[in-house]
Amino acid sequence: MKLYSTNNKSLSVDFETAVFNSLPADKGLYMPSVFPQIDKDLIANWDKKTFPEIALDIAYTLLKDDISKEALKAIVDEAIDFDAPLNQLERGLYILELFHGPSLAFKDFGARFMSRIMAHFLKRQKREITILVATSGDTGGAVALGFLNVEGIKVTILYPKGKVSPIQELQLTTNGNNIEAIAIDGTFDDCQALVKKAFHDEDLNKKLNLTSANSINISRLIPQMFYYANTYSKLKNKYKNLIFATPSGNFGNIAAGMMAHKMGLPITRFIAATNSNDIVPEYLETGIYTARPSVQTLANAMDVGNPSNFVRILDMFDHDLGKLKTKLSGYAYTDEEIRSAINYVYKTNTYLVCPHTATGCLAVASDKLIHTDIEVDETAYIVLATAHPCKFPDVFDELRIHIDEPEKVKELYNKENKSLDMNNSFNDFKAYLMK
Structure with a gap:
């Protein structure tokens, strides 16, 4: 597979x-020069295949020139x-549970696939690398557990x-070994800015062989296509x-779904559900993108x-x-x-959704009001x-809803937090990495 930069389509x-x-x-961000089409006969028979078999069909369609089947x-x-x-909550409404991996978040799909892709190539290259990751929550835990001891x-x-959240923090700070966590005095945007500056710093790249496991890395998005396809296989009939x-x-998760659609997966539409950070919904309404x-x-x-990944979506639609x-x-x-949505879904269906999933439920209700022509x-x-x-105990404590924690979460409470505190100065961050 050949890829170009969203800032330069002549790059390959x-x-x-x-x-x-x-x-x-x-x-820019890397994008496939061509979206190869998934064989229609494969898609037609997906209802007879397992999840890993469907995943392999997509992975091989994309990567057959890079990695053997x-x-x-x-x-x-x-x-x-x-x-x-x-x-299924009701006729025509489903919840796709993506939290059954080791870190209890959808990002386990991307992190575990990416770590094994990298390990495959590193065996041949015989070298070591340093991965820098910025996380606003679940990415950190997924990457920590996906790459632990690789x-x-x-x-x-x-x-x-x-x-x-406390559980999210424990998942990324208690591992040790080849996993290091740094608590930055600032926002996620500050963390992401430090990572991006590091990637463009010649000294750091020369010393550490830097790469990223954030969704800016194309190998994170590929496995996220898998569950869109697997869901299609269950509902297509x-x-x-x-x-x-x-x-x-x-916007990596939804970008992956749109990439699958570009490869021929029959998806009618996508809905982006956000919290108060409404940059993309505002853009879709006004045509003005204001970071x-x-x-x-x-x-x-x-x-x-x-x-970051909204650039990929714009690129797929030629802006x-x-x-x-x-x-x-x-x-x-x-x-x-x-909060109201979490409470409503629980009382109506005796089903718990996290705050993120709740935005998706709200978005479905909003979409139905606007798209009244839906069959x-x-x-x-x-x-x-x-x-x-x-992973969000404070929210459910406030709503007086009890949550049974999985055993893997209970085990975290006995582990030591090994994180390092740091300000958001790039010079200080660079000095630390150079040591």
Whole structure:
């Protein structure tokens, strides 16, 4: 697979280069030069295949020039060793549970696949790398657990101090070994700015062989296509129209779904559900994109004031707002609305959703009010449940809703927090890394 930069379509690099460089030198993002089409016969028979088999079909369609089918199968089978159950709340409304991996968040799909892709290439290269990651919540834990003890890779995770949930913090700070966590005095945007500056710093790259495991890395998005396809396989014989409502922060998850659509996956529309950081819904309504500092919300993994991956979505639609709006809607919600949605879903369906997933449920309701021409009996809305509710105990304590914590979470409380505190000065961050 060849890739170009969103800032320079004449650039051409191979997949291995894009995986380890993460960002092109011109500060764009890598995108496939061509979206190869998934064989229609494969898609037609997906209802007879397992999740890993569907995942392999997509991975091989994209990467057959880069990795052998046998090696890809081993990577997929090891990375995607947990399910993504589809829970029906009512006719035409489903919750896609993406939190059954080791860190209890959808980002386990991307982190586990990426770590094994990197390990595959590193065996041949015989070198070591340092991964820098900024997290607003779930990315850190997924990367920490996805890369823990992977040979040849050191991971440094930056997160905004005091702005992630206690369980999220424990998941990324208690590992040790090749995983290092730094609590930055600032916002997620500050963390992401430090990471981006580091990637463009010649001294750091020369010394550390830097790369990223954030969703700016193209290998993170590939496995996120898998569960859109697996969901399609389960519903394709029941509904004519499938509409995915995706909680969106840095917009990697929804970008992956749109990439799958570009490869031929029959998805009718996408809905981006956000919290008060409503940059993209505002753009879809006004045509004006205004990046701004993020604000802290209950859905903290979506507290992003300038979502990096939205550039990829714009690129897929040639920066044509009219074309984009035929496939993408966007809605934003306050903390008060998120609390009400959690409460409503629980009382109505005896089902718990995390604050992020709650925005997806709200977006479905909003979309139905606007798109009154929808064929109700022929349409399924699928809300992506991006994290286990237990990762947000303060929210559920306030709502007086009890959550049973999985054993893997209870084990965290006995572990030591090994994080380092740091200000948001790039000079100080660089000096630390250079040591």
